[in-house]
Amino acid sequence: MSKSKDFLRTIVEEDLKSGKYQEVHTRFPPEPNGFPHIGHAKSIAINFGIARDYQGRCNLRMDDTNPTTEDTKYVEALKDAVKWLGFEWDDSVRFTSDYFPKLYDYAVELIKMGKAYVDSINEEEMREYRGTVTEAGKRSKYAERSVEENLDLFERMKNGEFKDGEHVLRARIDMSAANMQMRDPLLYRIRHAKHHRTGNEWSIYPMYDFAHCLSDYIEGITHSLCTLEFENNRAIYDWVLDTLELDPPRPYQYEFARLAVNYTVMSKRKLLELVEGGQVSGWDDPRMPTIAGYKRRGYTPESILTFCDQIGIAKANSMVDVSQLEFCIRDDLNTKVPRVMCVLDPLKVTITNYDEKEELDASYYPDDVPKEGFRKLPFSREIYIERDDFSQTPPKGYFRLTPEQPVRLKHAYIISCEEVIKDANGNITEIKAVYHPASKSGSDTSGIKVKSAIHWVSAKEAKTVEVRLYDRLFTNEVPESVEDINPDSLKIIKNALIEPAVITDKPDERFQFERQGYFYADPIDYSDETPVFNKIVGLKDSWGKKKKKAPKSEHKPQAKKEQIDGEVAPMSESEQALFDKYTAELKLNSEVANTLARDKRLSSFYEDALSMLNSPVALANIVANEVARELKENEGETLKFTAKQVAKLVKMLDNETISSKIAKQVFEEMAKSGEEPTQIVEAKGLIQISDTSVIAPIIDEIIAKNPDNVAKFKAGNTKLLGFFVGQALKATGGKANPKVVNELVAKKLK
RNA sequence: UGGGGUAUCGCCAAGCGGUAAGGCACUAGUUUUUGGUACUGGUAUUCGGGGGUUCGAAUCCCUCUACCCCAUCCA
Numbered sequence: 001m002s003k004s005k006d007f008l009r010t011i012v013e014e015d016l017k018s019g020k021y022q023e024v025h026t027r028f029p030p031e032p033n034g035f036p037h038i039g040h041a042k043s044i045a046i047n048f049g050i051a052r053d054y055q056g057r058c059n060l061r062m063d064d065t066n067p068t069t070e071d072t073k074y075v076e077a078l079k080d081a082v083k084w085l086g087f088e089w090d091d092s093v094r095f096t097s098d099y100f101p102k103l104y105d106y107a108v109e110l111i112k113m114g115k116a117y118v119d120s121i122n123e124e125e126m127r128e129y130r131g132t133v134t135e136a137g138k139r140s141k142y143a144e145r146s147v148e149e150n151l152d153l154f155e156r157m158k159n160g161e162f163k164d165g166e167h168v169l170r171a172r173i174d175m176s177a178a179n180m181q182m183r184d185p186l187l188y189r190i191r192h193a194k195h196h197r198t199g200n201e202w203s204i205y206p207m208y209d210f211a212h213c214l215s216d217y218i219e220g221i222t223h224s225l226c227t228l229e230f231e232n233n234r235a236i237y238d239w240v241l242d243t244l245e246l247d248p249p250r251p252y253q254y255e256f257a258r259l260a261v262n263y264t265v266m267s268k269r270k271l272l273e274l275v276e277g278g279q280v281s282g283w284d285d286p287r288m289p290t291i292a293g294y295k296r297r298g299y300t301p302e303s304i305l306t307f308c309d310q311i312g313i314a315k316a317n318s319m320v321d322v323s324q325l326e327f328c329i330r331d332d333l334n335t336k337v338p339r340v341m342c343v344l345d346p347l348k349v350t351i352t353n354y355d356e357k358e359e360l361d362a363s364y365y366p367d368d369v370p371k372e373g374f375r376k377l378p379f380s381r382e383i384y385i386e387r388d389d390f391s392q393t394p395p396k397g398y399f400r401l402t403p404e405q406p407v408r409l410k411h412a413y414i415i416s417c418e419e420v421i422k423d424a425n426g427n428i429t430e431i432k433a434v435y436h437p438a439s440k441s442g443s444d445t446s447g448i449k450v451k452s453a454i455h456w457v458s459a460k461e462a463k464t465v466e467v468r469l470y471d472r473l474f475t476n477e478v479p480e481s482v483e484d485i486n487p488d489s490l491k492i493i494k495n496a497l498i499e500p501a502v503i504t505d506k507p508d509e510r511f512q513f514e515r516q517g518y519f520y521a522d523p524i525d526y527s528d529e530t531p532v533f534n535k536i537v538g539l540k541d542s543w544g545k546k547k548k549k550a551p552k553s554e555h556k557p558q559a560k561k562e563q564i565d566g567e568v569a570p571m572s573e574s575e576q577a578l579f580d581k582y583t584a585e586l587k588l589n590s591e592v593a594n595t596l597a598r599d600k601r602l603s604s605f606y607e608d609a610l611s612m613l614n615s616p617v618a619l620a621n622i623v624a625n626e627v628a629r630e631l632k633e634n635e636g637e638t639l640k641f642t643a644k645q646v647a648k649l650v651k652m653l654d655n656e657t658i659s660s661k662i663a664k665q666v667f668e669e670m671a672k673s674g675e676e677p678t679q680i681v682e683a684k685g686l687i688q689i690s691d692t693s694v695i696a697p698i699i700d701e702i703i704a705k706n707p708d709n710v711a712k713f714k715a716g717n718t719k720l721l722g723f724f725v726g727q728a729l730k731a732t733g734g735k736a737n738p739k740v741v742n743e744l745v746a747k748k749l750k
Numbered sequence: 751u752g753g754g755g756u757a758u759c760g761c762c763a764a765g766c767g768g769u770a771a772g773g774c775a776c777u778a779g780u781u782u783u784u785g786g787u788a789c790u791g792g793u794a795u796u797c798g799g800g801g802g803u804u805c806g807a808a809u810c811c812c813u814c815u816a817c818c819c820c821a822u823c824c825a
Contacts, residue, residue, distance in 0.1 A: 123822090134753095135751095135752085190823080230825085232753080233820090310772095312773090315756065368787055368788060442783095516784090591813090626810075659805090661806095719795075720769055721768095721805095
């Protein structure tokens, strides 16, 4: 819970605190035109998660405004995904199509206001008229139609009197807007298509930009959270809601970065290619990043949710490492699932000195997993071990069975290799071994030390199962095409051998196959005749890693990329003159002079202030930095403070009535309220304290309270000077003279 | 090329003028009948680059660079 808040939660919290809204209400609004993937999971986790965290509500809304791409099967898949992840939507599932009548009325209203018109140019003309990113567009002649004509045309569009593409309804905004989205965006188009819910009732369908904001409003959404690519659409969102002058409160849109994971593709198009190209078995292929795929693979909803939680929410486009996801599922399953033994690549071992048969008690869980349960494990003369677990010529650091090195059979006895049997080609076909009777697991008195315990199955009792080993679908971190497909992403082992209890007792559907990884009984192909297990994820394998790392890649020195500075636009003649004057006469440094000279508002503000107080450098600094910020932040608006006030502030700074730190504070007050700086200082008692006899005891106290940091400082961590100064300043409400504090601290800590 | 965004460790990501959080990955060690888990350490003298303001800058100012989004009758 100590995890820091993301920016969306921060916004929500502030809005709740300020009373902007009584309750948060979010929504997850997919278009039902494809199967949900892990990117949707992130959106689900955000929208439902925020609603849950702040005791609000979250709707599930199908944004079904395009009848040609949407289908009911997708709405079912979407509902399943939300449910599987453990969330419940508020009330019933919403559909934008439910609002078609209302949306139509809003459009009529816009037409009546003269804010929307029916346009009748064709697509090609439309593109031409829209202009380009650098050139303004222009309106078509149809924009001049009267309100009556527009109303009539729009109604006839609705009644199906026109063909597709003959007319559209557009918002009347600004064909020369720098934001391309605002160049009279389309609101409605004619579409004679069967909608998956409304059938043929409608001939016109609203566009995203018109439908989404209003659907949010209709549902009482407070925070409309979407991905970054809609940033430019926010202006329309606001425009529609504002020009309609709807009763408050209204929703606001915020954008976050969509999820990208390396070695996977996420776009609907690429996913579809995989399915149609037969590279995968379907949308629920365990290698697919779809919710159905993860589900079939054996991922738990908890692990997906933890993953979404761990990656955070931000506005920077980023690419998450799959290993983060893999960690989440391993971590989740580690404490949940039974451990069993399954041999993937069997090597026969005959224990020559064992003729009996026994059943061993074996716990399903290791000691560090607080769960109980055990099964009977048959042990006999003939067993199978993993081929990897024997080596005749072991590499360095090999812990398993060798001709010289005994090994423990997990839950059973220690065995030693006596003889290696090979076929004509020299392949090992069998091991003859002996067991040590006194070494039985749990009552070992043999005193034999082994380096590891390996898994095994009893030959006679073991069941044959099919195991499907999955690896990442692509070999490329950022897959481009099918050429990047990993040819080994699926390996099927038909004759793996598993201990019988797994099949007969079915203690769970997910297992850890000891020393191999986590596996899931395939929900579709599993049958008692041929049990099928999907590999969810492997265990961490530091041995395998060590082996592979032989050709240790040289540390790439990766010299910092040299950055070349671009050219700075030249100054105009008057700017240059100003710059020269500032640097030569007023002795400003070139950087500050540059900032001032290039900005008309700044330079005139500066000149004004200068006429009242002859302190060119201090004034220039504050204008070029603080005033510049205020100007930037309140673009267009007039400043609340005057040059005269700034001059007064600088004067106090000049005669050291206040410190520079306090000056910033006062400036901010002044910028916010327009109050006189002298008054602010007086009212708050912000006069600087430079008296060492006042400051010294404060520093002493801080030093006494922070012995650790004092020690660190004395050990050479000089950065900590700032810490002590900061503490002293905090203790005096920022009033202590920082220069004096600095000196004092340095002296006392010496 | 206009507009809108974004840049903090190999990958995510906190941070909002006063000691560069955390997770993954990596790495060393301890425990271990899973080369798993758990635990303990190590990993950014530095925040895209360069300047400036300040006693003090990842945070404020200027400037440059790189990447993403926008010219579908898609969402």
